[in-house]
Amino acid sequence: MITLGDYLIVSGILFSIGFAGVMLRRNLIVILMSLELMLNAANLSLVAFSRFRVDPSGLPNYNAQVFVFFVITVAAAEVAVGLAILVALFRARETTDVKDISRLKF
């Protein structure tokens, strides 16, 4: 029998993997991908809670799924802006390594 805790544990491990990616990797593109992993881990726990809290009418709690919809929209916008900044940065500095981009102004 699969419980709510199983989904939460999968979500927690996925979040930690994304967090480790943000902490460990120096390539900006991989950091953005790890951010996506973290957002999706949060989405998984939201959907699991939505399925767990069944309304009196016997339907899942759709508020959480609407929230997931908003998270996915904002994440898509964030990726677009992040990658545009990355391209602008690459034009100026020819690098995507965070170690080479340590100054605010150049």
Next chain:
Amino acid sequence: MSPFLFWPFALLTLIFGAAVVINRNPVASALSLVVSFLGLSALFMSLDAFFVGIIQVLVYAGAVMVLFLFIIMLLNLRAEVGRRINWLASAGGIAVAIALLVQIFLVIDRFQPAAKAFPLLSRSPIDDVRNIGALLFSNYNLPFQIVGVLVLVATIGVVLLSKRELR
């Protein structure tokens, strides 16, 4: 929600999620991310969230991944070679991530409802998408419009950032 379907897809999601971080080649990372998101979408569908599962595939595996691969190939990024690893910083990063994981495990362990199975659903007269859409256009109408403005702002920002002269 049978265990025979849950564990394979959960493992698929986690293994390929780890591959995103471990791979040194950005193209391999992006393709691992696609597989991880497909596994995640299967988990969403196992939770009867069909709409979320479908937009997961459409938006992430479709749009976002194409954007990532496009940028990787446009900038002609290679695998990082010859850069030595700062072991102290790596150990610190892994330690913080493991501390976070232990914390999450402890919280879930204490959380009483986590040990319960999911309650049964009654059969809905209307489908998933209509339920979410009705909620989106009634209770969440204002946030929905604000998100529309956000997407517009993001579009204008991307066009502005992509101009050759940033002044």
